[in-house]
Amino acid sequence: MTLALDQLHGSLSDPLLDAMTFLNEVTARYPDAVSFAPGRPHEEHFDPAAIPRHLERYLRHLREDRGMAEEEVRRELFQYGRTKGLIAGLVARTLAADEGLDVDPEALVVTVGAQEGMLLVLRALCAGPEDVLLVAAPCYVGVTGAARLLDLTVRPVPEAPGGGGLDPEALAAAARRARAEGLRPRACYLVPDFANPSGASLPVEARKRLLAVAEEHDLLLVEDNPYGFFRRGGTPVRPTLKALDGDRRRVVHLGSFAKTCFPGARVGYVVADQRVDRGGGRAGLLADELAKLKSMTTVNTPALSQAVIGGMLLEADRGLRVATAGAAEFYARNLDTLLAELERRFPPGSPVTWNAPDGGYFAVLTVPFDADERALDRCAREYGVLWTPMAPFYPHGGGERSLRLSCSYLTEDRIVDGVGRLAAFVDGASR
Amino acid sequence: MTLALDQLHGSLSDPLLDAMTFLNEVTARYPDAVSFAPGRPHEEHFDPAAIPRHLERYLRHLREDRGMAEEEVRRELFQYGRTKGLIAGLVARTLAADEGLDVDPEALVVTVGAQEGMLLVLRALCAGPEDVLLVAAPCYVGVTGAARLLDLTVRPVPEAPGGGGLDPEALAAAARRARAEGLRPRACYLVPDFANPSGASLPVEARKRLLAVAEEHDLLLVEDNPYGFFRRGGTPVRPTLKALDGDRRRVVHLGSFAKTCFPGARVGYVVADQRVDRGGGRAGLLADELAKLKSMTTVNTPALSQAVIGGMLLEADRGLRVATAGAAEFYARNLDTLLAELERRFPPGSPVTWNAPDGGYFAVLTVPFDADERALDRCAREYGVLWTPMAPFYPHGGGERSLRLSCSYLTEDRIVDGVGRLAAFVDGASR
Numbered sequence: 137m138t139l140a141l142d143q144l145h146g147s148l149s150d151p152l153l154d155a156m157t158f159l160n161e162v163t164a165r166y167p168d169a170v171s172f173a174p175g176r177p178h179e180e181h182f183d184p185a186a187i188p189r190h191l192e193r194y195l196r197h198l199r200e201d202r203g204m205a206e207e208e209v210r211r212e213l214f215q216y217g218r219t220k221g222l223i224a225g226l227v228a229r230t231l232a233a234d235e236g237l238d239v240d241p242e243a244l245v246v247t248v249g250a251q252e253g254m255l256l257v258l259r260a261l262c263a264g265p266e267d268v269l270l271v272a273a274p275c276y277v278g279v280t281g282a283a284r285l286l287d288l289t290v291r292p293v294p295e296a297p298g299g300g301g302l303d304p305e306a307l308a309a310a311a312r313r314a315r316a317e318g319l320r321p322r323a324c325y326l327v328p329d330f331a332n333p334s335g336a337s338l339p340v341e342a343r344k345r346l347l348a349v350a351e352e353h354d355l356l357l358v359e360d361n362p363y364g365f366f367r368r369g370g371t372p373v374r375p376t377l378k379a380l381d382g383d384r385r386r387v388v389h390l391g392s393f394a395k396t397c398f399p400g401a402r403v404g405y406v407v408a409d410q411r412v413d414r415g416g417g418r419a420g421l422l423a424d425e426l427a428k429l430k431s432m433t434t435v436n437t438p439a440l441s442q443a444v445i446g447g448m449l450l451e452a453d454r455g456l457r458v459a460t461a462g463a464a465e466f467y468a469r470n471l472d473t474l475l476a477e478l479e480r481r482f483p484p485g486s487p488v489t490w491n492a493p494d495g496g497y498f499a500v501l502t503v504p505f506d507a508d509e510r511a512l513d514r515c516a517r518e519y520g521v522l523w524t525p526m527a528p529f530y531p532h533g534g535g536e537r538s539l540r541l542s543c544s545y546l547t548e549d550r551i552v553d554g555v556g557r558l559a560a561f562v563d564g565a566s567r
Numbered sequence: 568m569t570l571a572l573d574q575l576h577g578s579l580s581d582p583l584l585d586a587m588t589f590l591n592e593v594t595a596r597y598p599d600a601v602s603f604a605p606g607r608p609h610e611e612h613f614d615p616a617a618i619p620r621h622l623e624r625y626l627r628h629l630r631e632d633r634g635m636a637e638e639e640v641r642r643e644l645f646q647y648g649r650t651k652g653l654i655a656g657l658v659a660r661t662l663a664a665d666e667g668l669d670v671d672p673e674a675l676v677v678t679v680g681a682q683e684g685m686l687l688v689l690r691a692l693c694a695g696p697e698d699v700l701l702v703a704a705p706c707y708v709g710v711t712g713a714a715r716l717l718d719l720t721v722r723p724v725p726e727a728p729g730g731g732g733l734d735p736e737a738l739a740a741a742a743r744r745a746r747a748e749g750l751r752p753r754a755c756y757l758v759p760d761f762a763n764p765s766g767a768s769l770p771v772e773a774r775k776r777l778l779a780v781a782e783e784h785d786l787l788l789v790e791d792n793p794y795g796f797f798r799r800g801g802t803p804v805r806p807t808l809k810a811l812d813g814d815r816r817r818v819v820h821l822g823s824f825a826k827t828c829f830p831g832a833r834v835g836y837v838v839a840d841q842r843v844d845r846g847g848g849r850a851g852l853l854a855d856e857l858a859k860l861k862s863m864t865t866v867n868t869p870a871l872s873q874a875v876i877g878g879m880l881l882e883a884d885r886g887l888r889v890a891t892a893g894a895a896e897f898y899a900r901n902l903d904t905l906l907a908e909l910e911r912r913f914p915p916g917s918p919v920t921w922n923a924p925d926g927g928y929f930a931v932l933t934v935p936f937d938a939d940e941r942a943l944d945r946c947a948r949e950y951g952v953l954w955t956p957m958a959p960f961y962p963h964g965g966g967e968r969s970l971r972l973s974c975s976y977l978t979e980d981r982i983v984d985g986v987g988r989l990a991a992f993v994d995g996a997s998r
Contacts, residue, residue, distance in 0.1 A: 137787070137816040138842040144856060145694045153859045174647075179638075182645040184626055187871070188619040195615055207610075214613040214829040216605075248679050248833075248865040255864055259716060263576045281863040285690060286717070356568070385568040398645040400870030402679075411569040425575060428584050432712040433686055433864060434679040439831030440618070441869045 147284040152277060155528040158509050162516055170554030171522040172541040175332060175497050177395050178466060179545075190447030191440075197450055213443055217436050219427040221246025223446040227405050231391075233455030234365075235376050243409035243423045245430065246437045250360060250392035250404035254325075255282045255433065256426040257358055257388055257406060261322045262288045268314045270324040272302040274529035276332045276360070279325050292532050293324060295331075299491050301338035302326045304345040311353035323356040323388070328377055330363040330496020333529045333540040337494060343380055350386045356410070357381075360390040363496040365457050366467045371494040378407060385410050388422070396456045396463075397448050401441040467497065470543040473551045474499060481559035488562055490541075497544040500526060501558075504566045507539040511565060519561040521554050578715040583708060586959040589940050593947055601985030602953040603972040606763060606928050608826050609897060610976075621878030622871075628881055644870050650858040652677025652868055654877040658836050662822075664886030665796075666807050674840035674854045676861065677868045681791060681823035681835035685756075686713045686864065687857040688789055688819055688837060692753045693719045699745045701755040703733040705960035707763045707791070710756050723963050724755060726762075730922050732769035733757045735776040742784035754787040754819070759808055760795040761927020764960045764971040768925060774811050781817045787841070788812075791821040794927040796888050799899040802925040809838060816841050819853070827887045827894075828879050832872040898928065901974040904982045905930060912990035919993055921972075928975040931957060932989075935997050938970040942996060950992040952985050 141149055163173055198204045198212060212222060221227075224241035231237040247253040258279075262269055269283055273292030283290045293310045296303035307324055314321040328338040338346070350357050359377040367373070378389040389407040397403070408422035430436075452459035475492050478501070482488040487504040505511065507525050516522050524542070526535035541558075543551055572580055594604055629635045629643060643653060652658075655672035662668040678684040689710075693700060700714055704723030714721045724741045727734035738755055745752040759769040769777065781788050790808040798804070809820040820838040828834070839853035861867075883890035906923055909932070913919040918935040936942065938956050947953050955973070957966035972989075974982055 138844055138850075139853060141843055141845045143694065144691050144843070145860075147863075148691065148856050148859060156862065157859065176647060179641060179645065182641045184622075184641060184644055187622060187644075191615075191618060210610060210613045210615060213615055213618075214610065214831045216607060216825075216830045248869070249867075251866045252864060260575050260579065263574065278863065278866070285860060285863045394647075399647045399867075400645045402865060402867060402869040412572055412575070413569055414572045419569075422570060425579050428579060428588065429576075429716060431587065432578075432709065432716045433683060434833060435682045435709070436680075436830075436833060438679070438833040438869050438872045440872050440875060444871060 145285075146287070147281070150284055152281060152284060152528055155509070155525070156277060156281075159524060162513060163522060166516040166520070166522060169516050169520045169522045170550050170557060171545065172543065172554060172558075173522040173524050174545055175542050176545045177399065178463065180466070181463070182398060187444055190444045190451065193447035193450050194443040197446065213439050215439075217439055219431050219436060220244065220423060221405070221437055222439060222442045223449065226446050226449040230449050230452070230455055231407070234457045236379055237376070237407070239407050240409060243407055243421050245406045245408065245423050245426045246442060247404045247406060247430070248434050248437050249394060249402045250362065250390045251278050251282070252430070252433060253390050253404050253406040254279055254360070255285070256429045257323075257390070257408070258282055258288060259286055259429050260422065260425050261356065262286065265289060266319050268319045268321045270307065270310050270314075270321055270355070271531065272324070272326040272331065273531060274333050274526060274535055275325065275531060276327065277528060280531045289319065290531050292530065295334055295336055296342075299334075299336045299493070300342060301328060301331060301336040302346065304342055304349045307346065308349045308353060311349070311355060321353065321355055323358050324350070325358040325360065327360045327362070329361060329374065330366060330493055330498070332363070332496075333498055333524070333526060334500055335491055335493030335496055335498040337374070340374055343374070343377055347377065347381055347384070347386055351384065355386075357387045358390065359387050362392045362395050365396065365460050366464045366497070367495040368468045368471055393445050396460050397445055401445050403437060403441050403445045467544055468495065470546065470548065470551060471495070471499070473548045474541060474543045474555065477552055477555035481555050482562075487566060497542050499541050499543070500538050501541055502538045503562055504537065506536050508536070515558070515561045519557045521557040521561065523558070576716075577718070578712070581715055583712060583715065583959055586940070586956070587708060587712070590955065593944060594953060597947040597951070597953060600947050600951045600953045601981050601988060602976065603974065603985060603989075604953040604955050605976055606973050607976045608830065609894065611897070612894070613829060618875055621875045621882070624878035624881050625874040628877065644874055646870070648867050648870055650862050650867060651675065651854060652836070653870060653873045654880065657877050657880040658822075661880050661883070661886055662838070665888045667810055668807070668838070670838050671840060674838055674852050676837045676839065676854050676857045677873060678835045678837060678861070679865050679868050680825060680833045681793065681821045682709050682713070683861070683864060684821050684835050684837040685710055685789075685791070686716070687860045688754070688821070688839070689713055689719060690717055690860050691853065691856050692787065693717065696720060697749065697751050699750045699752045701738065701741050701745075701752055701786070702962065703755070703757040703762065704962060705764050705957060705966055706756065706962060707758065708959060711962045720750065721962050723961065726765055726767055727773075730765075730767045730924070731773060732759060732762060732767040733777065735773055735780045738777065739780045739784060742780070742786060752784065752786055754789050755781070756789040756791065758791045758793070760792060760805065761797060761924055761929070763794070763927075764929055764955070764957060765931055766922055766924030766927055766929040768805065771805055774805070774808055778808065778812055778815070778817055782815065786817075788818045789821065790818050793823045793826050796827065796891050797895045797898045797928070798926040799902055824876050827891050828876055832876050834868060834872050834876045898975055899926065901977065901979065901982060902926070902930070904979045905972060905974045905986065908983055908986035912986050918997060928973050930972050930974070931969050932972055933969045934993055935968065937967050939967070946989070946992045950988045952988040952992065954989070
């Protein structure tokens with residue numbers, strides 16, 4: 137039997153997904169290229185022998201700290217379990233140590249990566265076509281992709297010029313515009329620290345203003361924080377939106393252990409402490425509603441993954457910020473090297489410009505030609521270097537002459553080599 | 568901030584989800600009751616010490632059979648990986664041994680339980696409100712729940728009277744009716760062996776007729792097979808729809824390792840070998856389209872879970888049917904006991920009837936009163952026994968006086984005790 141693409145769900149013919157597929161294909165086609173493409177953590181500390189140790193640490197916690205009998209330990213690890221997750225208490229402890237957040241474990245849902253959390257939050261908040269999801273533009277494709285899967289209405293909110301991240305006044309304007317059209321803006325998604333893909337961060341004052349705008353326009357802010365620990369030297373630790381929000385509960389906070397522990401566990405979480413009025417005097421938490429949806433997406437986050445991440449959180453008893461200090465230094469050094477090499481290879485007077493993020497995995501380069509799939513393919517084939525076109529990150533156009541450079545997965549040598557190759561390509565393409 | 572339930576997605580106010588929540592709550596409220604409620608595997612063979620062994624077995628396979636360098640092994644286990652999964656080859660080998668299926672590993676997607684596979688298949692096949700999903704009635708709530716999350720149009724197809732499972736002629740009638748209304752029936756979901764919740768199985772002739780009906784009405788059959796190995800004595804091994812379908816590719820086959828390995832891994836799979844015409848002479852497999860959707864739900868199935876299940880599949884080198892023979896005997900004995908106790912406690916002349924499935928976890932009891940939430944609560948409180956009301960399994964009404972009994976998670980003693988308590992409750996409620 138053959139199915140026609142136009143008989144399948146519209147997301148499957150969306151250029152966004154084709155762009156993702158192309159990127160995967162081109163990366164697979166040029167395995168030896170210097171790749172500034174993937175937003176992957178470095179692998180230096182990965183050790184298969186550590187897995188049984190983390191698992192054992194978690195099981196010991198169940199037996200000793202939580203007083204579970206052997207039968208209960210077995211059930212916890214092997215059976216279906218609590219939909220909201222097994223390690224909510226450990227995640228809450230970690231959030232207290234790392235971000236000063238006081239999170240009720242009942243307000244947490246442990247998810248299969250932050251991606252599942254995102255899908256659940258979007259599904260819960262957007263009930264129909266009149267509901268609008270606002271997103272920082274440029275925006276992580278996992279979010280616009282999840283919205284596409286659910287046929288949601290999405291509107292972009294441009295980041296502020298100058299690398300300051302999402303512009304609070306632009307958010308207010310977008311919310312007003314949506315309301316004027318008879319739509320209901322529900323939430324705005326953003327990465328306040330070292331955003332994917334732009335690298336931009338919100339100053340503390342802008343965070344406060346953003347919370348005021350959310351209050352004024354009755355929006356939730358969906359804060360995603362995968363890179364927050366990875367600051368360059370001299371960059372201050374900025375409070376999360378969730379921490380600044382206090383008891384107002386305007387912020388749904390998404391987290392991921394993909395960058396701080398490892399991606400292959402696929403463990404993330406949502407803090408959703410908003411109260412839900414169920415009518416008839418009954419009330420619950422948004423986390424409980426998300427759990428109901430989760431029972432229709434993955435039923436449970438694998439107990440096995442939660443146990444191993446749980447063991448890592450127990451080992452990191454002073455929090456993950458401390459435990460990942462070495463990784464943070466590695467990323468900061470790589471970003472320094474990337475920026476220094478860009479300076480060296482594109483001296484003053486060059487038509488090429490870039491931003492200088494103060495942390496994270498990414499920087500954005502702007503070039504005097506279309507940085508599209510054709511350009512990428514030629515760059516990979518002739519110059520042996522890969523990057524990510526920025527255009528797919530703009531849900532409504534933009535970024536055609538920009539490209540994202542990720543430096544998290546490379547060594548310093550490879551970065552130096554790669555920027556040299558990239559400069560040769562750009563010089564050729566600009567002429 | 569407080570959210571009103573009616574501002575959230577409609578699935579969250581659906582009685583179906585409330586019913587699931589109630590069931591969870593009542594089960595938690597009466598932890599000492601004899602529970603015929605959960606469709607869980609028994610725990611006899613679960614051993615935390617086996618996890619590192621399975622993991623090590625898989626890593627050895629990567630090193631020795633697949634010749635991976637240590638760096639590649641590390642990457643496989645810890646990093647983001649192939650969206651369609653890491654263990655597709657091992658799953659294909661297992662399907663060949665267990666079901667005589669010749670599956671191209673490229674046509675497989677390894678998912679976070681069969682539940683994610685279901686969600687992906689429904690999303691891919693149902694593009695808009697004119698697309699209809701047909702489901703066997705009664706139907707597993709994970710399917711109707713996933714359809715609700717995606718706002719899909721669902722129509723029930725009644726099972727044949729007499730325990731023969733989905734009625735092929737009823738499917739043909741439902742497809743015709745949908746077309747007459749200007750709708751497009753896309754697929755029909757069913758569990759051909761020992762269905763959840765009815766326990767019914769399709770005779771081989773009905774399977775063949777079902778395939779013919781699917782061909783005639785241009786439908787896909789979505790076959791879910793979690794319980795197929797668990798036959799009572801004397802029950803023949805029946806070929807799956809996928810095996811009978813041969814090269815016609817009318818069947819999307821869903822599988823789960825929750826019952827044959829363990830639920831806490833959350834590993835399932837979809838066989839989706841349908842060709843997709845992408846226009847312009849390009850073609851692919853439905854599995855590739857599902858993988859694109861998966862990148863928006865969970866990105867990857869946890870490598871850790873896949874590695875442990877991979878190790879179990881390597882250890883079970885003659886297939887899981889052989890490896891689970893002991894479990895199959897256990898379940899068959901429990902079902903025999905359940906049915907014998909029902910005979911004993913409800914002698915001829917009793918208004919209570921039940922079916923006698925020839926395998927699986929479930930049987931259905933019909934009583935002369937409404938087996939609803941109130942009845943369940945009273946039965947739990949006063950008689951110390953739990954079961955599952957059948958009504959929520961009927962997407963468009965039905966089953967009000969039936970209840971599901973699951974015998975997979977109990978010992979024989981508990982079953983004997985539980986049926987006695989149940990009989991006392993039923994006798995009281997029938998008067």
